[in-house]
Amino acid sequence: MSLITACPACQTQFEVTDEQLQAYAGKVRCGECDHVFDAHSHLLESAAVADVSHVASDAAVYFKVSAEAAQTEHAPAEADFSLRPDLALDDGFSAEPHADVNDAADSAPVIPAFLRDISLADERPPPLASPASQRVFVTLSGALLLVLVLQWTYFTRTSLAANYPHTKPLLQTLCKTLHCEVSVPHEIAQLTIDDADIQEHKERQGVLIFSSVLMNHGIVAQAYPNVELTLTNTADEPVLRKTLKPAEYLPVTVDVAAGLAPQQEQAVKTLLGVDEKLVTGFRVAIAY
Known part of the structure; x- marks a missing residue:
């Protein structure tokens, strides 16, 4: 049986059925103003209907069941409406409950308005591309790249030259x-000193002769290192400690600035003035 209910907010009258009222404990949402109200409490008598022409014949079009209103203590225990969206009633709750199922399947699906209004065109504004700004960007990028190359060249100039x-x-x-210099590499790990020996001078009293061999195992020339020589006594205590510069242990014919050639060795020799009676041993090392 069809009944008449009226929205208390906008006074719009709707035609409803008992099945639609029982489905959600009488809670409905007005299709005109979206106000949620209890349809049972606002049913109208036949004499109270103002104008029958204004009463909707299809409740599925003129009112919607609210999912929020359905989550009340009066909702049926076996129904779970917590996940139902705020949509219009489907064909199962229409004013014509005995409509053919095949007719409902053949009808076109209802597309919400917010989906019909979607435009496939990109509404974002186009990026501002100015030839002048592009030239400035390219110029700054080139200048930055040049600065980076110069910095790398400055800090690796020794390795590049070698x-x-x-x-x-x-x-x-x-x-x-730039007020800098291109020196020979100083990689002490590529150098070793070997065959070190100390002998008394045959003609000069109190003079010792230190000799050794300096070797370069690298693939590039290396700067000549300093030779650190320590003379010790019988208790292995330092008697004399001296740091020999390249010019002090190399022959005058050697070009010190060119460094020790790769895979080459150089004889080391120098004279030390000390009381040979106090010297019984020595230690030698190289460093920059």
């Missing part, structure tokens, strides 16, 4: 402007 000898004249020219 591994690529043809670049050394250019690096030396650049260093004149």
Whole structure:
């Protein structure tokens, strides 16, 4: 049996059925103003209907069941409406409960308005591309790249000159402007000193002769290191400790600035003035 209910907010009258009222404990949402109210409490008598032409014949169109209103203590225990969206009633609650199922399947699906309004066009504003800004960006990027290359060249100039000898004249020219120098690599791990020995001078009293061999195991020339020589007595206590510069232990014919060539060795020899009676041993090391 069809009944008439009225929205207390906007006074819009609707035609409902007993099945629709029992489904959600009488809680409905007005299709005109979206107000949720209890349809049982606002049923109208036939004489109280103002104008039958204004009464909707299809309740599925003119009112919606509220999922929030359905979550009340009056909802049926076996129904779970907590996950139902706020949508219009489907065909199962329409004013024509005995409609053919095949007719409902053939009808076009109802698409919500917010989905119908979606535009496939990209509504974002196009990026601002200015030729002048692009030129500025390219110029700044090139300048930054040049600065990075110059910094890398400055800090690796020694290794570059050693591994690529043809670049050394250019690096030396650049260093004149920057007040730096292109030196020979100082990689002490590539050098060893071996065959060290101390002998008394045959002609000069109180003079000892220190001799050894310095070897370069690397693939590039290495700067000549300092030779640290320590003379000890019988108790292994230092009697004399001296640091020998390259010019003090190399022959005058050796080009100290060119460094020790790769895979080469150089004889080391120097004279030490000390009382040979106090010296019984020695220790030798190299360092930069």
